[in-house]
Amino acid sequence: MNTQGRWVSDVEAFAEWLRRQGYRVVRTASSWWYEHGPRVYQAFPFHWVIRPSERELADLLIGQRAIGLRYSAPVDTPVGKVSYHSVYEGADYALDLLGPHARRNVQHGLKCCVVEPIPFERLADEGWELLADTAERQGRRAGVSREAWRARCLATQGLPGFEAWGALVGGKLAAALLAFQMGDCYELLYQQSLRQYLRDHVNNALCFVVTQAAIRRPGVRSVLYGLGSLDAPASVDEFKFRMGYVAKPVRQRVVFHPWLSPLFNRASHAAVRALLARRPGHPTLAKAEGMIRFYLEGRRPVQEQELPEPLQGPGAEAGNRLLMRAAR
Numbered sequence: 001m002n003t004q005g006r007w008v009s010d011v012e013a014f015a016e017w018l019r020r021q022g023y024r025v026v027r028t029a030s031s032w033w034y035e036h037g038p039r040v041y042q043a044f045p046f047h048w049v050i051r052p053s054e055r056e057l058a059d060l061l062i063g064q065r066a067i068g069l070r071y072s073a074p075v076d077t078p079v080g081k082v083s084y085h086s087v088y089e090g091a092d093y094a095l096d097l098l099g100p101h102a103r104r105n106v107q108h109g110l111k112c113c114v115v116e117p118i119p120f121e122r123l124a125d126e127g128w129e130l131l132a133d134t135a136e137r138q139g140r141r142a143g144v145s146r147e148a149w150r151a152r153c154l155a156t157q158g159l160p161g162f163e164a165w166g167a168l169v170g171g172k173l174a175a176a177l178l179a180f181q182m183g184d185c186y187e188l189l190y191q192q193s194l195r196q197y198l199r200d201h202v203n204n205a206l207c208f209v210v211t212q213a214a215i216r217r218p219g220v221r222s223v224l225y226g227l228g229s230l231d232a233p234a235s236v237d238e239f240k241f242r243m244g245y246v247a248k249p250v251r252q253r254v255v256f257h258p259w260l261s262p263l264f265n266r267a268s269h270a271a272v273r274a275l276l277a278r279r280p281g282h283p284t285l286a287k288a289e290g291m292i293r294f295y296l297e298g299r300r301p302v303q304e305q306e307l308p309e310p311l312q313g314p315g316a317e318a319g320n321r322l323l324m325r326a327a328r
Contacts, residue, residue, distance in 0.1 A: 010182050011045060013159045017180075018044075020155035021148075026064060028056050033069065037287060043071035047085060047185045047224045049250055051077065061257045068256040068291055072227065080251025081298040082305045083228035086240045087248045089221065093212045102204065102242045109167070109205030113174060113197075118166040124153035126173045130192035135281075137195055138236060143283040153178065165210050167193075167202040175202040177210065184221040186214035207243050228252060228308055230290025237310055247310035251302075254295040264292050 015025045015032055024035040030052040036042040041064065043050060049072050060069060073080050095103050128149040135141055144152065156162035161182070167175040175193035179186060188210070193203050214223050225240045228247075241247070256264050269292045276285040297305055 010161055013161050014044065014180060014182065017155050017159055017162070021152055024064075026060065028052065028060055030056060031071065033060065035064075035066075036070075037284070039065065039067040040287075040291070041066055041069040043069070045182045045185070046072075046187060046227060047087070047182065047222070048072065049074050057255050058258065061255065066257060067260060068254060068295075070252065070254050070291065070294070072250045073253050075249050075251055075302075077251050077253070079298055080253035081294040082249065082302060082307055082311065083252040083294075084247035084249050084308060084310055085227055086225040086237055086245045086310075088211055088215065088223045088225070088245045090215065090244075093208075093215045093244065095208075098208075098244050099242065102244070105201040105204040106208045109201035109203075109208075112200035113167040113169045113202050113205055115165065115167050115206050115209040118164050118173070118176065120153050120156050120162070120164050122166070122173065123164040123176055123178060124150040127153060127176050127178075127192065130173065130176055130194055131190070133194050134192040140231065140281045140286065141283050165206060167197075167206040169197055169200060169202065174200065175206045177206060179210065179214070181214070181217075181220065184219055185224055186217075186220050186222070187224045188226065203239065204243065207240075211243070228310075230294065231286035241310060247308070249311055251298065252294055253298055254291050256295060264295055266296065269293060269296060 011032055015027075015034070018025050018034045026033045026041070030050045031043045031048060032045070033041040033043050041060065051073060052071070057069065060066065072083070072085065075082075090097065095106060098106065128144075128146045131144075131149060135143065153164070156164075156178075161180050163179045163181075165177050165179065166173050174197035175191070177191035178189045180189060181187070191203070191206070193206075211223050214220055223245075225245050226237075228250075229236065237247075269289070272285060272289045272292060276282060276289050279285060
């Protein structure tokens with residue numbers, strides 16, 4: 001199969017996984033999209049950086065009767081919230097590439113647990129407890145029920161590209177992740193763990209083993225550890241960067257239906273924020289607040305936006321140079 005054909009096969013497998021979970025999937029000229037929330041579409045593959053035309057976006061919003069959509073655009077795009085993808089793109093991944101603190105944590109974790117592929121059935125049965133525990137630690141709710149989590153894991157069966165990995169302590173599933181290889185990018189989709197094993201550094205061990213195994217595969221050029229989140233705390237991404245990942249700058253763009261966009265303003269944003277303050281961690285309110293914030297911030301020029309923390313500081317000069325060139 002040629003490269004283009006392989007890409008189509010990979011994306012169609014991922015799209016089928018989403019359909020099996022009940023998501024609506026739509027393909028347009030630039031990308032694929034799925035209905036991540038009620039009438040809200042997210043572009044995928046997640047590592048793609050795309051330039052859809054305004055006509056394409058309008059046709060998608062109107063044709064699907066959508067409220068809004070979200071995608072990653074290049075940094076020189078004139079509209080969009082300055083954001084990033086957490087990625088690793090080295091030729092290899094080894095302990096000596098990590099800082100002293102992260103290296104010690106990985107070494108300790110590997111002594112405390114065994115990291116290995118696990119059956120999807122085990123992730124389905126035991127993973128929701130880890131997911132709920134992780135969300136609670138982050139001040140959020142799980143966002144999916146136990147039944148929906150089980151369906152998410154079992155929907156992978158028979159589809160190429162999906163993998164489940166676990167960190168086991170005495171046979172107990174202490175941390176786990178679900179991943180998918182999309183062409184030359186290995187995407188880490190979900191990772192979760194139990195707090196009682198955090199001192200054993202099971203997350204460090206799991207991240208290290210899976211990243212190393214992925215980047216050493218023929219044809220894999222990068223590992224994606226997620227997009228800049230709408231609602232997750234900054235501490236979530238701090239772990240990734242300690243593990244050798246970097247913030248690759250993009251502009252995350254949120255677009256609302258042309259008839260509805262006037263409703264999304266500073267007043268409505270303040271109202272949603274007030275509701276969220278009364279119901280902290282509510283997944284729908286948290287996502288709605290993030291969508292409106294990204295929309296409003298994304299309409300400002302790059303030089304007037306506040307850079308996310310991962311794009312600040314001495315480790316982000318390359319990203320800042322890209323952003324400054326885009327602002328000219």
